[in-house]
Amino acid sequence: MSAGMKQGEEAIVPSGNDNEGDQINGNHTGKIDEHDGLGGSKLSNFLWHGGSVWDAWFSCASNQVAQVLLTLPYSFSQLGMLSGIVLQIFYGLLGSWTAYLISVLYVEYRARKEKEGKNFKNHVIQWFEVLDGLLGSYWKAVGLAFNCTFLLFGSVIQLIACASNIYYINDHLDKRTWTYIFGACCATTVFIPSFHNYRIWSFLGLGMTTYTAWYMAIASIIHGQAEGVKHSGPTKLVLYFTGATNILYTFGGHAVTVEIMHAMWKPQKFKYIYLMATLYVFTLTIPSASAVYWAFGDALLDHSNAFSLLPKNAWRDAAVILMLIHQFITFGFACTPLYFVWEKVIGMHDTKSICLRALARLPVVIPIWFLAIIFPFFGPINSAVGALLVSFTVYIIPSLAHMLTYRSASARQNAAEKPPFFMPSWTAMYVLNAFVVVWVLIVGFGFGGWASVTNFVRQVDTFGLFAKCYQCKPPAAAAAAAHAPVSALHHRL
DSSP states (O other): OHHHHHHHHHTTOOOOOSSHHHHHHTTTTTHHHHHHHTTOOHHHHHHHOOOSHHHHHHHHHHHHHTTHHHHHHHHHHHHOHHHHHHHHHHHHHHHHHHHHHHHHHHHHHHHHHHHTTOOOTTOOOOHHHHHHHHHOHHHHHHHHHHHHHHHHHHHHHHHHHHHHHHTTTOTTSOHHHHHHHHHHHHGGGGGOOOGGGOHHHHHHHHHHHHHHHHHHHHHHHHHOSOTTOOOOOOOOHHHHHHHHHHHHHHTOOGGGHHHHHHTSSSGGGGTTHHHHHHHHHHHHHHHHHHHHHHHHGGGGGGOOSGGGTSOOSHHHHHHHHHHHHHHHHHHHHHHHHHHHHHHHHHTOTTOOOHHHHHHHHHHHHHHHHHHHHHOOOTTHHHHHHIIIIIIIIIIIHHHHHHHHHTOSHHHHHTOSSOOOTTOOOHHHHHHHHHHHHHHIIIIIIIIHHHHHHHHHHHHHHHHOTTOSSTTOOOHHHHHHHHTSOHHHHHHHO
16 A cells, blocks of 8 residues: 555656756656556556546546536526526636636746745645745635635535435435445545546546436436426525525636646646636536426425436436445545645645555544534535635635736746736736626625525524435325335336
8 A cells, every 4th residue: 555655646746857847847747657667557557647638627527516516407496597507607717717827826836936946745735835835824824714614615515415315316314324324435535645546536527427417408308397397586686696606616616726736747738627627517517407497497496406306217326326426536526635734734744654644634524524414405505605615715816816926017027827818918817807806706705695694594494403304305205205106107207
């Protein structure tokens, strides 16, 4: 195991080139040869050691959708079809822009530090360190607080989703019990050293999400519109902004952008990867959410998980199982940066032994487990996290940080990355960044925060904290459904 850990860690070591541009562009160059020299098989290296552009694309696309795919139809029932589609495109492009800003700031930070002779051997650069190096300790504290809290609740959401999904295959156990079980399963992610080692998992995760998305779309179309279906959304402002912030959350998955970049052999090539990933994600989220909402309409207002309305059959069970595996992967994505932070706090970040690091990481999982049991509100919790945390973590802070980093003429002149080809003016970049800050602050955090917290409090009042089985059928209804005639079920299919 120690040998495996050594491979994972050495894959992070930057090259020692003298030229500043080559240090960034040639990051990780030659590491494949080193891996072969360590005695690992070619198959092991192929599956385990990822750092290419494609690896980063799979990581971004796989991490972006996950369980939120199942809650987007719920958001459509709150927003209406047109607003749901428009806001997906809007926030997808907005999120791609701020991911681009994060990548630019990473390259700037890295270029400055390597020019000073800084060595990042066995050290994973994280977003709060980029903010610290470019803007100072205050920004480091703000970035660390928002990023860690968002990733903490992002992990909580994946755990809640696992329990919610498996319940639709096996309802002999309540969702709280399933949360206990999957909490233990997800704790095994402590053994995955870094994002460099998610190559095969990212590939499989995106394949699983693709299957689930198209299953949802096709199954809804085959099912047809439910009897008496209504599409009355939007009806209330509180529901409208709750749905909007869930979409903001959907395309705000780039809290792990810096860690994914650092795992690349050539991180400068990341700039447009998130946009390419988002364009692919559109092909999954828009058809699936639209089809499910078309079929079930307002019924989704009381069913935040789309699986609860789709016909029970082998295709749905396969989708549930694949999503469970993908949520395990996404839990690892959200938790790994937290593992890094904790390792740095306790002085274990440069430890070679995978077992020692895994043991040191375990305390991170415990509060996640506990919070998932306290707040099992699958769906509403996404919107609350989106409004209160994602709005700052991946929209407002990167935009402000970019504006402040390049506020002086000398900083702009010596920038490691110049403005992109589609926006060659610094002034235009400042205008767009200012728009992002104002829009997300007012609409995302302001109105979205009010609506999401109101909806979240309503769930607490209705179901209570530590709810044993959130949105489960009453025992009588569950028994009746279990004994329904097979012919009736086939008729629904």
